[in-house]
Amino acid sequence: MAEVRITGLHKRYGAFHAVRGIDLDIRDGEFTVLVGPSGCGKSTLLRTIAGLEESSEGTIEIGGEVVNDFRPRDRDVAMVFQDYALYPHMNVAKNIGFGLKARKMPKSEVEARVAEAARMLGITPLLGRFPRQLSGGQRQRVAIGRAIVRSPRIFLFDEPLSNLDAQLRDEMRGEIKRLHQDIATTMIYVTHDQIEAMTLADRIVLMRDGMIEQQGAPLELFERPASTFVAGFLGSPRMSFLPGTLKLDGSAAAIRLSEALLPVAPGRSLNGAVDGQAVLLGLRPEHLTRAHAATPAQGTFRYDATIDLLQPTGSRSYATFRLAGAPVMAELQAHDVSRPGERLPIDINMNRASIFDAKTERAI
Numbered sequence: 001m002a003e004v005r006i007t008g009l010h011k012r013y014g015a016f017h018a019v020r021g022i023d024l025d026i027r028d029g030e031f032t033v034l035v036g037p038s039g040c041g042k043s044t045l046l047r048t049i050a051g052l053e054e055s056s057e058g059t060i061e062i063g064g065e066v067v068n069d070f071r072p073r074d075r076d077v078a079m080v081f082q083d084y085a086l087y088p089h090m091n092v093a094k095n096i097g098f099g100l101k102a103r104k105m106p107k108s109e110v111e112a113r114v115a116e117a118a119r120m121l122g123i124t125p126l127l128g129r130f131p132r133q134l135s136g137g138q139r140q141r142v143a144i145g146r147a148i149v150r151s152p153r154i155f156l157f158d159e160p161l162s163n164l165d166a167q168l169r170d171e172m173r174g175e176i177k178r179l180h181q182d183i184a185t186t187m188i189y190v191t192h193d194q195i196e197a198m199t200l201a202d203r204i205v206l207m208r209d210g211m212i213e214q215q216g217a218p219l220e221l222f223e224r225p226a227s228t229f230v231a232g233f234l235g236s237p238r239m240s241f242l243p244g245t246l247k248l249d250g251s252a253a254a255i256r257l258s259e260a261l262l263p264v265a266p267g268r269s270l271n272g273a274v275d276g277q278a279v280l281l282g283l284r285p286e287h288l289t290r291a292h293a294a295t296p297a298q299g300t301f302r303y304d305a306t307i308d309l310l311q312p313t314g315s316r317s318y319a320t321f322r323l324a325g326a327p328v329m330a331e332l333q334a335h336d337v338s339r340p341g342e343r344l345p346i347d348i349n350m351n352r353a354s355i356f357d358a359k360t361e362r363a364i
C-alpha cells in the first residue's frame with residue numbers, strides 16, 4: 001500500500017515560511033493534484049515528500065511508515081521533472097534503464113522493463129536515439145518511462161508539461177491520465193494550470209500561501225468553492241463576482257444588486273447569514289444563457305443585457321455586459337449573439353450561483 005499521510009508539515013527557508021502547516025491524507029492509487037499560483041509552496045511540498053527537501057516540522061508517512069529520515073532513493077518514489085533531466089550522452093534505452101542498472105538489476109530484467117515501458121508510452125522506435133534527437137514531447141515520455149520502469153510506490157510529477165506547446169500538452173495530459181488508469185499507482189502532480197488539475201485529479205489540493213485553501217474532488221471545488229480564491233482560480237473564463245446585499249425575509253432570500261433583486265434558490269442553506277449582509281454573488285459564464293423561453297425557469301433571473309464586449313471562440317461566444325455596474329460574462333452559443341451593443345435577454349441560473357461574504361470572501 002502506498003497511501004501518504006502528511007501531518008503538521010512546515011518548511012522554512014531561513015526566515016521565509018514556505019509551507020505553513022499542511023495536513024493531507026492521500027489514498028493508495030489516488031491521483032492528487034497540488035495546484036495554486038506561483039510561489040504558493042506546491043513544489044516545496046512535493047520535494048519534501050520526495051526527500052529532496054528536509055521538512056522543518058511535521059511528519060511524512062508513506063505506506064504507514066514515517067519516512068522523514070529516509071534518503072530520497074530509499075523512499076521508493078519516482079519523480080518526473082519539468083526539464084526532463086535526461087542524460088545527453090545516453091540513448092533512450094539507457095536513459096530509461098539507468099536507475100535499474102545502478103541498483104544492480106540483472107541485464108535481462110532491465111531490458112524487459114525498458115521494453116515494456118517503451119511499449120506503454122509508444123516510444124519503442126526511439127530506443128536507440130539520443131535526447132538531442134527527440135522532440136520535447138518525446139523527451140518527456142522518456143522521463144516518464146524512467147519513472148515507470150522502477151515500479152515505484154508513488155509517482156511525483158513537478159509541472160511535467162510546462163515546457164511543451166499547447167497541443168502537445170493536451171496530448172501528454174491524456175497519456176498521463178491513461179497511464180494512471182493502467183497502472184493505478186498513487187500519483188501526486190504539481191501544476192499551476194487549473195485545466196490540468198481539473199482533468200487529471202481524483203482530488204485537487206488547492207494551495208495558497210503555503211497552506212491548503214480547499215481540497216476535494218474537482219467538481220466539488222468547482223461547484224462548491226469555499227472562497228472567492230478557489231472560485232476564481234478554477235474555471236476559465238473566470239467567475240464574475242458582483243457586490244450586493246443579502247435580503248432575508250422569512251424563508252425567502254434574495255440578493256440586491258443596485259436596483260435588481262435576484263432570488264436565492266429556495267432551500268439553499270445560508271449558514272449564519274444575516275439580513276443586510278454584504279455579499280459577493282459568484283456567477284460562472286456557463287450559468288448565464290440567452291433566454292429563449294417566454295418565461296424564465298424556476299430559480300432563474302432574467303436580465304435585459306446590453307453586450308459591451310464579445311469574444312467568439314467558434315462554437316461559443318463570451319459576451320460581457322454590466323449588471324448593476326459590475327462586469328459579468330456569459331457563455332453563449334455563437335448564433336445567440338452577433339455584435340457588441342446588442343440587447344439580449346439573459347437568463348441567470350441562480351440555482352448554481354455561489355454566494356460569498358464580502359469581507360471574509362468565504363462561501364456562505
Ligand code: ATP
Binds near residue numbers: 013016038040041042
Ligand atoms: P511555482 O509554480 O512558481 O514553481 P510553487 O508553488 O511551486 O511555485 P515553491 O517553488 O514551492 O512554489 O516556492 C514556495 C516559496 O518558497 C516561494 O516564495 C519561493 O521563492 C520560496 N523558495 C523555494 N525554494 C527556496 C529556497 N531554496 N530558498 C529560499 N526560498 C525558497
